Amino acid sequence: xxAFLSRAKEIETIEEAKTLLxxxxxxxxxxxxKALNLALSAHEGQKRKSGQxxxxxxxxxxxxxxxxxxxxxxxxxxxxxxxVEDTSYSIEDLQQEFSLDxxxxxxxxxxxxxxxxxxxxxxxxxxxxxxSALTFRxxxxxxxxxxxxxxxKLCDRLHNMLTLDALRPxxxxxxxxxxxxxxxxxxxxxxxxxxxxxLEDLSFYYIYPEDYKLIDDYIxxxxxxxxxxxxxxxxKVKNVxxxxxxxxxxxxxxxxxxxxxxxxxxxxRKGVSIDEVLDLLAIRIIVKEPIECYRVLGLMHLTxxxxxxxxxxxxAVPKENGYxxxxxxLFDEEGIVxxxxxxxxMHKLAxxxxxxHWKYKEGVDRVNLEWLESLNYQSxxxxxFYELAKSDLFSEDITVFSPKGDYYxxxxxxxxxxxxYAIHSQIGLNAKEALINKHPSSLLTTLKNGDIVKIxxxxxPHLHCSWVDTxxxxxxxxxxxxxxxxxxKESDTLSAYNILATLFHHESETIKEMTEALGLKxxxxxxxxxxxxxxxxxxxxxxxxxxxEVRFWELLKKGYKKPIKKEIEHFMFFxxxxxxGVEFDYCCHPKMGDQIVAFYKDGKAIIHHKLCKKAYEKIVxxxxxxxxxxRTSKLSRYRLTIGLQNQKGVLADxxxxxTKLDLNVISIELGIQSSESAEYCQIEVESSESKKSILSxxxxxxxxxxxxxxxxxxxxxx
Numbered sequence: 001x002x003a004f005l006s007r008a009k010e011i012e013t014i015e016e017a018k019t020l021l022x023x024x025x026x027x028x029x030x031x032x033x034k035a036l037n038l039a040l041s042a043h044e045g046q047k048r049k050s051g052q053x054x055x056x057x058x059x060x061x062x063x064x065x066x067x068x069x070x071x072x073x074x075x076x077x078x079x080x081x082x083x084v085e086d087t088s089y090s091i092e093d094l095q096q097e098f099s100l101d102x103x104x105x106x107x108x109x110x111x112x113x114x115x116x117x118x119x120x121x122x123x124x125x126x127x128x129x130x131x132s133a134l135t136f137r138x139x140x141x142x143x144x145x146x147x148x149x150x151x152x153k154l155c156d157r158l159h160n161m162l163t164l165d166a167l168r169p170x171x172x173x174x175x176x177x178x179x180x181x182x183x184x185x186x187x188x189x190x191x192x193x194x195x196x197x198x199l200e201d202l203s204f205y206y207i208y209p210e211d212y213k214l215i216d217d218y219i220x221x222x223x224x225x226x227x228x229x230x231x232x233x234x235x236k237v238k239n240v241x242x243x244x245x246x247x248x249x250x251x252x253x254x255x256x257x258x259x260x261x262x263x264x265x266x267x268x269r270k271g272v273s274i275d276e277v278l279d280l281l282a283i284r285i286i287v288k289e290p291i292e293c294y295r296v297l298g299l300m301h302l303t304x305x306x307x308x309x310x311x312x313x314x315x316a317v318p319k320e321n322g323y324x325x326x327x328x329x330l331f332d333e334e335g336i337v338x339x340x341x342x343x344x345x346m347h348k349l350a351x352x353x354x355x356x357h358w359k360y361k362e363g364v365d366r367v368n369l370e371w372l373e374s375l376n377y378q379s380x381x382x383x384x385f386y387e388l389a390k391s392d393l394f395s396e397d398i399t400v401f402s403p404k405g406d407y408y409x410x411x412x413x414x415x416x417x418x419x420x421y422a423i424h425s426q427i428g429l430n431a432k433e434a435l436i437n438k439h440p441s442s443l444l445t446t447l448k449n450g451d452i453v454k455i456x457x458x459x460x461p462h463l464h465c466s467w468v469d470t471x472x473x474x475x476x477x478x479x480x481x482x483x484x485x486x487x488x489k490e491s492d493t494l495s496a497y498n499i500l501a502t503l504f505h506h507e508s509e510t511i512k513e514m515t516e517a518l519g520l521k522x523x524x525x526x527x528x529x530x531x532x533x534x535x536x537x538x539x540x541x542x543x544x545x546x547x548x549e550v551r552f553w554e555l556l557k558k559g560y561k562k563p564i565k566k567e568i569e570h571f572m573f574f575x576x577x578x579x580x581g582v583e584f585d586y587c588c589h590p591k592m593g594d595q596i597v598a599f600y601k602d603g604k605a606i607i608h609h610k611l612c613k614k615a616y617e618k619i620v621x622x623x624x625x626x627x628x629x630x631r632t633s634k635l636s637r638y639r640l641t642i643g644l645q646n647q648k649g650v651l652a653d654x655x656x657x658x659t660k661l662d663l664n665v666i667s668i669e670l671g672i673q674s675s676e677s678a679e680y681c682q683i684e685v686e687s688s689e690s691k692k693s694i695l696s697x698x699x700x701x702x703x704x705x706x707x708x709x710x711x712x713x714x715x716x717x718x
Contacts, residue, residue, distance in 0.1 A: 002318040004067055008060050009162040012052045014040070017059035024066035025075065034097065035076040036062075051444030053105070057159060064155040068355040071148070077105035081637050084110045108149035109156075139190040141542050150186060151355050154195055154659065157183045161202040176206035191321040200261035206569060208264070215260050218274045230255040233337050237285065241296065241304050251296075254287040258338075268643050268665050268704060271680065279329060285345050286671055290315060293341045300339060304330035310699035312449070315346070317399045320409045323350055372548025381632055410447065414472040417443040418503075420455040421476040428479050432456040444470050465611055469639070469711060484611075488595070489525045493542075493612060495597055496527035498625040499534075500541060502600055503563060503576060508622040514544055527627075528597065531574060534627055538563065567631055571598075575626040578603055587701040588612035593637070598628035612672055637666075637711040638695065640683045644670070654681070657702050663687050 004020075010543065011017050018036070029037075039058050046054035061080035069075075076098065083089045084106060087292060091110070094103050146367035161179055164172050180203040187196035205212045219226070229286070234253050241251055257280055266277050285296050290653055293315055310329035318324045326341040326653040338340070342350065400419055408422045416436060421428030434441045435454040444467065448454065465484035468477055473670050497508040497515070504511065515524055518540050526533045563576040569580060569591065580603040588609040590596050608615035628664070644650060651670075657666055689695045696708045 001067070001198075004065075005066065005158075005162060005198065008063065008159065011056065011060060012050075014053055014055060014059070016149055017056045017063070020064040021059055021066065021075075024070075025072065028425050030074055031098065032072050032076055032079075032104075035079040035102070038089075038097065039079045039083060040081045042089050043060065046086070048163070048166065050163060053675070054082075054086075060159050061152070061156045064158055065152055068155065068195065068352055069151060070149075073099065073101045074105070074152055076102045076137075077109065078146070078155060080106050081109045081152060081156060092453060097125075097704060105146060105149055105152065108146060109152060135653050147190070147354055150190060151192075154183060154187050154192065154199075155192075158195060158198060159200075161199060164202070164206060172206045176203040179203045180207065187353075189321055190321075190355075191323055191349065192351075192355055193353065197259045197261075201259050204261040204264060211264055212260060215263055215274055219260075221256060226257055226281065229335070229407050230257070230283070233281070233332055234283060235340075236303075236332075237283065237300070240299050241285075244295075244299055246287075250288060251292075254284045254286070256282055256284075258282055262717055268706065269680065271644050279336040279338050282340065284340045284342065284347070286342060286344055288343060289341055290346075292328055293343065296341050297328065300328060300330060300341075301494065304332060306330055309334065315342075317407050319397060321353065323353075325350055339595050398447060400447050400449075400451045400453050403452060403454050411472045415429075415444045415470055416441060416447060416453055416455070417467065418471050418473045418476045419447060419453045420457070421473060421479050423455065423470075425475065425479050427455055427457050428476060428550055429461050429463065430459065432458045432462040443467075470707065476560060491597075492528050492620075493526040494619045495625055498523045498535075498622055499528065499621060499627055500537070502624040502626060503538065503623070504545070511541075518544055529629075531627070531629070534574060553563050568605070570631050571607070572629050572631040573598065573605060573626055575600075577626060580604055582607060584608075585612075585614065585615040593630060596628060596630075600624040600626045636687050636689060636692075636695075638685050638687060638692070639707075639709045640680055640699065640705065641707040642699075644681045644708055651681075654703070658683070658685065661687075661698055684711070 007020060011020060021036075025032065030556050033670055038061070042053055042301055043053070043055040043058065048054050048057060058079050058081060058510075061081065062075045065078040066072075066075045080094065080098075080102070084091055084094070091103060091107050092107060100395060111648055112116070132506075134238065143373050157179060161173065164175060167175070179199055184196050184199040184203065187235040230259050234255050237253050237315045238248075240255075242248065263274065263277060263280065266272075266279075270276075280491060287293060287296060298629050307329040310327070312327040315324045315326055324342065328341070329336055376439075387514040399409055402408050402423070408419060410422060415430060416434035417428060420431040420434070431443055432670075434443055434445065435456065436445055436447070437452050443462075461483060463480055464481055465480065465487075468480040468484070471477055471480065494508075499512045500506075500511045500515070501508040515521065515537070520537065520540070523533070524537070527537055528534075564572050566573045566575065566579050568579060568582050573579060577600055582605045590607065590609040597610050597619070599606040599608070599615075601624070605628065607628070608618075621704050642654070644654065655665060655668075666686060668680045668684075687695055689698075692710050696705060699705045699708070
């Protein structure tokens with residue numbers, strides 16, 4: 001594939017592009033020729049940014065598609081993928097000329113609205129994230145009907161990345177950022193390893209040019225030495241296999257230096273230089289039968305010392321996308337080498353993923369695509385959808401088991417509650433405890449590869465809304481958010497009745513009847529949170545009461561007064577009651593900016609966290625309540641994960657720079673890989689900056705920012 005893509009990158013003429021295409025399809029069908037001629041006619045006169053004829057791009061996308069799939073209907077759709085979007089041709093025109101299969105694929109590709117060069121938004125803006133997320137969702141929805149749409153789209157993006165040098169640097173970076181966070185993860189999940197690696201390395205080149213050059217210079221300057229090491233290790237492996245009875249034509253050993261972006265991630269996560277990355281080299285041992293994989297594994301572990309913590313058997317327990325290979329890491333005299341052991345059939349699936357089904361037709365397992373349908377999240381927030389999908393698409397996996405032996409693939413770092421939701425959303429909702437390897441454990445216990453987990457559930461929910469920041473899977477996050485939104489909405493509605501009842505000296509049930517008569521039933525949950533809605537509801541309720549038999553003047557006799565704003569300490573109240581002070585109950589400890597409620601007792605406001613269990617009991621019991629909100633502007637709370645080199649004084653320097661950024665450090669935790677090298681640190685901070693993207697850009701200028709999470713109202717869709 002290296003040589004093929006190198007040729008594709010250099011092609012500038014239509015004839016060269018056609019030659020490359022027909023090398024992949026030596027005997028094209030009449031329909032493929034018709035698709036090519038229609039595309040040539042439709043795009044006639046159009047030019048790319050580089051100045052080359054535009055039609056070169058669809059032809060080369062078709063060539064890449066043919067190389068990974070060999071499916072001519074996909075090639076035809078690739079040739080026509082820009083015709084409807086960029087020319088006068090319509091879907092109806094194509095329906096008269098091509099099969100429904102081709103037309104549906106072109107239609108799916110057309111519905112994915114590309115972020116064109118001129119429409120790209122600056123890197124730090126929220127709008128850029130929203131546009132990327134919209135593209136992401138449209139790609140996934142279009143592909144649920146036909147996953148081939150995704151494969152063609154990936155081929156399209158790969159060719160765009162190969163020719164990105166024709167654009168201005170800022171556009172190169174923006175397109176590369178989207179490729180890294182949208183397209184590479186999809187290629188990863190579809191199992192197309194080759195394409196994922198190319199997309200990552202090409203993006204890496206444009207996003208982090210200095211880091212790319214550092215790795216490139218090192219690999220090139222040490223190329224001969226690395227190749228000698230690789231050749232020597234391969235020869236040792238071959239000798240071991242032949243000595244045990246394998247014939248030379250019964251196996252193949254392939255060696256490689258790991259791709260640049262994977263090296264960069266190792267450096268980044270472990271806080272080390274490239275000289276300290278131990279496992280730059282990897283080999284693949286390809287045999288004929290699955291049972292031989294285990295024979296080879298035994299020989300490797302008997303000959304070389306294995307690093308057991310890095311051993312994974314994806315043959316016995318395949319990845320969710322169908323990937324099967326044994327992974328092990330071996331100590332050699334010269335260092336550490338990662339070894340992958342698989343059959344030729346497994347190799348095809350690993351290299352081409354979902355596309356292998358069309359490329360090889362027979363003898364290749366179908367890729368499991370159930371995960372694709374599970375990405376159709378219900379979240380209304382496009383950013384939230386994006387975060388959920390990203391966490392599902394691109395994470396290292398672990399495998400855990402039920403007591404019956406059923407296995408579940410979860411992201412690394414998942415907790416027992418993630419496992420509960422993986423079984424069923426209702427089990428996740430009602431889970432109260434876990435047995436991990438027969439030991440009673442918290443639902444927030446982090447799971448390890450191979451754990452046996454049993455969930456003990458109840459007939460009612462036991463969730464805490466704060467758990468949304470601990471679980472790793474989108475299914476668990478979405479389940480917790482859905483439950484907590486429903487609970488908050490119910491609590492807000494009941495609080496609204498209580499606040500109005502306190503204000504008007506009436507029973508909550510009477511207020512409920514009045515507000516329903518006023519048509520406010522579906523919107524009343526807004527009252528405890530929005531002062532404008534609160535004032536408007538007071539006006540409507542007062543008018544209603546004055547027009548009914550209740551007689552509004554009777555309320556005046558009972559001491560009803562017009563509510564006014566009252567500010568005490570950090571709080572602003574809107575009430576007609578005398579307020580002598582503010583107190584906090586012992587049961588909860590709301591922090592600045594948390595969602596709160598206020599009960600009225602003996603002339604004082606009693607403040608609770610809105611999600612406090614005791615507060616909920618008081619709300620249900622219809623205790624007197626008053627409107628409250630924070631008086632001062634809220635500080636946003638974030639969790640930062642920062643790559644940190646293990647050097648003297650680095651922590652003090654980090655804290656000093658965070659202070660200069662006007663960040664209040666609440667807690668700090670160092671993640672340690674071993675006793676000598678810190679991988680990263682995790683810090684919780686408060687900031688007056690409410691936009692995560694702006695803060696992220698500021699921090700990234702000074703540190704290796706791996707992740708930033710807004711901890712405010714994580715369960716509440718704003």
